[in-house]
Amino acid sequence: MKRLLDRLPGFIFLLVALSALSALALIIVFIFYEGIPIIAKIGLGQFTLGMSWAPGKGEFGILPMIIGTVSVTLGAAVLGVPVAILTSVFLTEFAPAAVSRIVRPAIQLLAGIPSVVYGFWGLTFIVPYIRLWIGGPGLSVLAGSVILAIMILPTVISITEVSLLALPRTYKEGSLAIGATQWQTVWSVQLPAARSGIMAAVILGIGRAVGETMAVIMVLGNAVALPESILDPARTLTTNIGIEMGYASGDHQQALFATGIVLLVIVMSLNSIAQATLKRSQR
Amino acid sequence: MDPFLSIKRCNNSLLKRIGIILVSLGLVMLAGCSQAQKAHQIIIAGSTSVQPFAEILAEEYMKLHPDISIDIQGGGSSSGIKAALSGTADIGMSSRDLKGDELSLWSAEIARDGLAIIVHPDNTVDHLTSGQVQDIYIKAVDNWAQLGGQDGDIHLFTREEGSGTRDAFVSLAMDNADVTPKAMVQDSNGAVRQLVGDDPGAIGYISLGLVNDDVKAVDLDGVAASHENIINGSYKLSRPFLFVSDEDPEGIAKDFIDFVLSEEGRQILTREGLVTRDAEVQP
Amino acid sequence: MRLNPKTTQALAKAVIWGSALLVIVLLLFILLFVLIKGVPTLSWQFLTENPRDMGRSGGIFSTIVSTILVTLVSVAIATPFGVGTALYLTEFTREGLATRIIRFSADTLAAIPSIVYGLFGFIFFVINLNMGWSILSGGLTMAMMILPTIIRTSEEAILAIHPLYREVSFSLGGTKMQTILGAVLPSALRGIMTGVILSIGRCVAETAAVILTAGSSLRLPESVFSPARTMAVHFYILVREGISMERAYGTAAALIILILIINVGANMLINRFVAKNH
Numbered sequence: 008m009k010r011l012l013d014r015l016p017g018f019i020f021l022l023v024a025l026s027a028l029s030a031l032a033l034i035i036v037f038i039f040y041e042g043i044p045i046i047a048k049i050g051l052g053q054f055t056l057g058m059s060w061a062p063g064k065g066e067f068g069i070l071p072m073i074i075g076t077v078s079v080t081l082g083a084a085v086l087g088v089p090v091a092i093l094t095s096v097f098l099t100e101f102a103p104a105a106v107s108r109i110v111r112p113a114i115q116l117l118a119g120i121p122s123v124v125y126g127f128w129g130l131t132f133i134v135p136y137i138r139l140w141i142g143g144p145g146l147s148v149l150a151g152s153v154i155l156a157i158m159i160l161p162t163v164i165s166i167t168e169v170s171l172l173a174l175p176r177t178y179k180e181g182s183l184a185i186g187a188t189q190w191q192t193v194w195s196v197q198l199p200a201a202r203s204g205i206m207a208a209v210i211l212g213i214g215r216a217v218g219e220t221m222a223v224i225m226v227l228g229n230a231v232a233l234p235e236s237i238l239d240p241a242r243t244l245t246t247n248i249g250i251e252m253g254y255a256s257g258d259h260q261q262a263l264f265a266t267g268i269v270l271l272v273i274v275m276s277l278n279s280i281a282q283a284t285l286k287r288s289q290r
Numbered sequence: 291m292d293p294f295l296s297i298k299r300c301n302n303s304l305l306k307r308i309g310i311i312l313v314s315l316g317l318v319m320l321a322g323c324s325q326a327q328k329a330h331q332i333i334i335a336g337s338t339s340v341q342p343f344a345e346i347l348a349e350e351y352m353k354l355h356p357d358i359s360i361d362i363q364g365g366g367s368s369s370g371i372k373a374a375l376s377g378t379a380d381i382g383m384s385s386r387d388l389k390g391d392e393l394s395l396w397s398a399e400i401a402r403d404g405l406a407i408i409v410h411p412d413n414t415v416d417h418l419t420s421g422q423v424q425d426i427y428i429k430a431v432d433n434w435a436q437l438g439g440q441d442g443d444i445h446l447f448t449r450e451e452g453s454g455t456r457d458a459f460v461s462l463a464m465d466n467a468d469v470t471p472k473a474m475v476q477d478s479n480g481a482v483r484q485l486v487g488d489d490p491g492a493i494g495y496i497s498l499g500l501v502n503d504d505v506k507a508v509d510l511d512g513v514a515a516s517h518e519n520i521i522n523g524s525y526k527l528s529r530p531f532l533f534v535s536d537e538d539p540e541g542i543a544k545d546f547i548d549f550v551l552s553e554e555g556r557q558i559l560t561r562e563g564l565v566t567r568d569a570e571v572q573p
Numbered sequence: 574m575r576l577n578p579k580t581t582q583a584l585a586k587a588v589i590w591g592s593a594l595l596v597i598v599l600l601l602f603i604l605l606f607v608l609i610k611g612v613p614t615l616s617w618q619f620l621t622e623n624p625r626d627m628g629r630s631g632g633i634f635s636t637i638v639s640t641i642l643v644t645l646v647s648v649a650i651a652t653p654f655g656v657g658t659a660l661y662l663t664e665f666t667r668e669g670l671a672t673r674i675i676r677f678s679a680d681t682l683a684a685i686p687s688i689v690y691g692l693f694g695f696i697f698f699v700i701n702l703n704m705g706w707s708i709l710s711g712g713l714t715m716a717m718m719i720l721p722t723i724i725r726t727s728e729e730a731i732l733a734i735h736p737l738y739r740e741v742s743f744s745l746g747g748t749k750m751q752t753i754l755g756a757v758l759p760s761a762l763r764g765i766m767t768g769v770i771l772s773i774g775r776c777v778a779e780t781a782a783v784i785l786t787a788g789s790s791l792r793l794p795e796s797v798f799s800p801a802r803t804m805a806v807h808f809y810i811l812v813r814e815g816i817s818m819e820r821a822y823g824t825a826a827a828l829i830i831l832i833l834i835i836n837v838g839a840n841m842l843i844n845r846f847v848a849k850n851h
Contacts, residue, residue: 016750017665023657027724028675030654030717031682034693041696059471063451071471093592101589110593117600119832121778123809124825128603135488144445144489146474157599164596188578190585211684218686220781221809224477232471240474245688249781250477252692254368254452260696267689274684282680333705333790333800338814345627345791361790361800363706364810378705480814 038271042264054265060231062251062259069266071233075148075241076273078234079223080216082152083159088209090156091163096193098164099171118161126225129154134226143238146228152237154222159212166211170204171197203287210281214274220245244270332542335363336370336383337454338478339403339497340531343562344383350558351549358542366477367454371395374534380543382534385454385497386461397534400550401564404498405458405527406507406515408483410490415439417509423463426493429470434491446473447482447494455479458529459495463510499563520565531564604829611826614819620827624791628807628816633824635793639708639801640831642794643787644776646712647719652769654716655723656758659765662724663731664753676725683721690718691782699786706800711787718782719772726771730764731757770839774832780805804828 046054049067057068094114098107133153138145178200182192198205228240229250242250248263255263334344341364348360365373367384371392374382388397407423409415415437418426425431426444435441448469449456460466476482482494487504498515501507507515510527519525539547549555556566576584622632662672694714704710734757742756758765780803788800789810802810804824811821 013748016748016753020657020661020665023654024661027654027658027720028678031678031720034682034685034690034717037693037697038689061468061471090592090595093589094596097589097593101586102593110597113597113600116604116833116836117596119774119778119836120603121780121805121808121825121828121832123780123805123812124603124607124829127808127812127821127825128606131606132602138489144443144474144492146485157603160596188582190582191578194585214684218684218688220686220688225813228474229476230472230474240472242475245686248692249688250450250475251452252688252695253365253785254372254450256368256372263692267692270686270689271681274686275681278677278681278684282677331795331799335706342627349626359792359795359799361706361788361792363788363790363800365785376700377703378700478813480816484815 035271038264038267041261042266042268045258045261045265046268048258054262055269058233060247062255062262065258067258067262067265069244069247069262069269071231072242072244072247072266073269074233075227076217076243076245078148078237078241079151079155079227079243080213082148082237083155083216084209084213085156086152087156087159087212088163091160091208091212092167092198092205094160095164095167095171096198098168100189100193100197114161114164117157122158122219122222123225125154125158126222129222129226137238141238143236144228144240146226146240148227148234148237148239148241150226151223151241151243154226155216155219158219158222159215162215163208163212166208167201167205170201170208173204174200203284207281207285210277210284214277214281217243217270217273217277218245220249224249244273330357330542331359331361332380332546333361333363333373333378334370334381334383334533335365335373335379336534337367337385337531338364339367339385339455340383343401343531343559343564346562347550347555347558348546350554351546354549355545360542360546364478366450366452367457368452371534374536377536380535381539381547384532384534385529386457386532387530388532388534392534395534395536396538397532398547398551399530399532399567400555401531401559401566402520402528403531403564404515404517404520404525405455405462405495405529406498406501407463407493407495407510407527408486408501408505408507409493410486410488411504411506412490413439413506415508416506417512419511420463420465423510424465424467427464427469427473428467429472442491445489445492446470447485447492448473448475449479449482449495450475450477453477454529455495455497458527462527462529463495517563517565528565607822607825607829611822611824611829614823615826615830619820619823623793624807624820627814628791628811628820630817633804633807633820633827635791636802636804636807636824637827639787639794640777640803640805642708642797643711643715643783643801643803644773646708646797647715647776648769648773650712650716651720651723651772655720655768656727656765658724659727659731660753660757662728664749664757676728679721679724681721683725686781687718687779688781690714691785693717694782694786705798706786706788706790707798708787708794708801709797711783711801711803712797714782714786715776715779718779719775722772722775723765723768726768727761727765730761730768733764734760766839770835773839774835777803777828777832777835778805779803780809784809804831 054067056070058070059066059068129150133150134145137147137150174197178196179192182196223243224246229242229246230240231242234241244266248266252263341362345362348362352358352360367386370382371384373379422437432444434444479496479500482496483500483505486492486494513519513525515525520528533547559566619632621634623635625631666672694710698704698710698713699706738756738760739752742752783803784806789802789806790800791802794801808821808824811817
């Protein structure tokens with residue numbers, strides 16, 4: 008009897024874990040279950056490389072959305088990563104303690120701002136100025152990139168910071184000891200040494216950008232056609248789901264789930280690469 | 291001082307905290323179950339164009355029947371029709387005619403609403419023909435100069451595919467031609483109005499009742515977009531506001547619809563800018 | 574042109590301070606934009622009155638209540654399951670292929686876009702299970718969204734405990750359960766709570782997953798089966814429909830202040846109550 012009582016906690020925890028994990032499995036299974044039929048019906052190539060998304064006519068090509076996601080994300084990385092890395096270096100090497108005590112929580116706060124607020128801010132300050140100073144309708148890949156660049160800053164900064172702090176102090180001290188300046192040390196010794204961690208940070212930041220929906224719906228213009236320049240409006244995989252999920256039914260609804268499958272695959276790949284990169288940096 | 295006293299103390303406070311959370315959750319759930327939900331509550335979902343009017347009607351109705359709750363949800367005409375079909379909503383709102391499989395639904399027209407084609411107030415173009423509107427929206431013309439206005443790209447706004455407003459526009463103003471995939475898609479009347487009001491090169495279409503000083507409604511085929519012109523039939527872009535339901539409405543739903551179709555309901559709608567049956571002049 | 578190292582040092586320093594400054598300026602820009610325009614609208618009346626006339630007049634009381642209820646439901650469901658799963662993974666299993674797969678899955682699920690959770694929740698809870706647009710649908714959907722995060726952060730917090738704590742508890746004759754409740758959880762509590770608070774913040778800010786699961790009805794919710802409009806959704810609708818910019822800013826300001834309170838206040842609470850026990 009005592010034996011049984013001893014095993015009880017383990018059993019209960021097993022049940023808890025099983026229910027939690029099956030709930031998570033449910034999502035993945037459900038998404039595949041709902042999305043696979045349409046991919047089977049029109050073919051994976053036609054779906055992912057099809058140029059035309061016109062549910063009314065039964066056309067479900069998501070290439071414009073894939074390009075939209077890729078260009079907006081790439082733009083966000085190009086704009087955001089340098090700033091993020093420099094800011095991490097600031098926090099670890101150049102900032103006086105009092106300043107970093109203010110800057111670090113400030114960056115955390117940036118991460119907590121709701122994406123609808125970002126979107127509205129972008130609609131008010133970024134979109135009109137792109138239209139006035141650069142061109143196009145303002146609702147564009149560029150606007151999306153700018154907003155996303157700001158949104159991924161906290162992620163990239165914090166992970167880069169962790170990677171830099173994890174470096175053995177001897178790297179830095181050795182370099183300074185032979186007479187290198189602070190910047191030379193950072194540029195030639197610390198950043199290269201933390202390379203894997205920084206790469207993982209960037210990949211995770213990109214993952215965050217890929218998943219963003221609300222802010223992007225507000226500033227991207229959501230045109231279904233392929234964007235031909237960064238000043239053109241575009242649609243991403245996520246905003247496509249967001250705009251159409253309220254009323255989609257039948258094949259159309261399945262196509263949205265299939266888009267979800269594509270997003271899942273993208274996120275899984277990004278995650279695996281980031282994990283593998285992080286592991287390499289720990290060796 | 292017993293060094294493990296702290297561990298024993300933790301034990302109790304933690305359990306207490308878990309207990310409090312579970313009990314509150316239980317109470318919340320209990321409160322939910324104890325109310326006979328469905329008997330006193332209906333859900334109305336659908337067209338964002340109809341929504342503001344449905345909300346006003348519901349507010350009035352709930353003042354007369356304080357024990358009834360009416361919840362109103364947006365999502366677009368197709369979403370509302372779908373919700374009515376599946377039973378997720380008691381009443382669906384639509385700003386377009388039913389078609390295809392939807393014709394099996396019960397429906398009632400509660401009012402008619404106009405569709406205005408809007409441009410920026412500073413745009414020198416005041417009149418457009420149907421042919422010109424069509425050319426704009428299939429991208430056969432893309433510069434305002436081609437329409438007699440000032441040189442500048444035409445920035446095109448449309449609603450999402452499930453929108454009743456879009457459907458009405460396509461069937462009434464575009465003769466069912468396909469809207470170009472380059473048109474920028476927004477998910478509400480208000481968003482289209484705001485964006486057209488900010489951009490001198492923009493054009494879009496919204497509910498007539500929502501036109502304000504931020505935008506300018508153009509004349510279509512020589513007829514001004516106005517309340518009177520809809521009543522006398524000279525302005526062609528008018529669409530029905532429908533309440534739909536999967537079976538003949540009963541109970542609260544029936545009572546509410548009767549209220550909406552009654553003298554009192556129609557007075558409210560007319561006051562808010564719509565055209566109701568008794569206001570229409572028979573040709 | 575070979576630059577003097579002293580020059581590159583000075584240049585680099587300027588650029589680095591510049592980018593940190595840029596980040597701060599952006600943060601202030603966004604925050605002040607909302608707060609300056611929104612705080613004037615915040616009054617006791619605004620916060621305690623329900624919205625009227627689709628939000629054109631009145632306050633935001635029902636949205637505040639809705640936000641709290643949806644967040645409460647999702648955290649109340651996700652936390653026990655999340656912490657329990659983490660405990661199972663660390664205390665009752667051995668490190669192996671199974672745990673690594675679970676960890677990888679949890680990490681992946683934590684990164685899935687919230688709109689996908691929203692799509693799932695809308696079709697599965699609202700339509701298929703016929704729960705309709707309700708706090709429960711929204712809460713369950715968000716619980717699934719935050720579950721992976723809570724599992725991972727709890728697991729990491731538990732793994733970070735010095736094994737000595739466990740050994741001492743066992744050596745005193747404690748059973749597995751007593752060890753968990755008396756030694757493991759209290760030590761890991763800080764890390765676990767941080768994960769929970771992060772998730773609370775995410776729930777409060779979330780729009781994509783909530784708008785089609787909890788609905789957008791403006792009335793004060795009567796129970797978990799009522800539809801509910803959260804503050805983030807209310808802000809989005811007010812802004813998109815152009816209903817009342819004044820109230821939109823007010824809602825956003827209230828939302829941001831709420832998030833500030835959650836972040837700062839919760840961290841203070843953790844430091845006070847959790848640290849005290851050590």
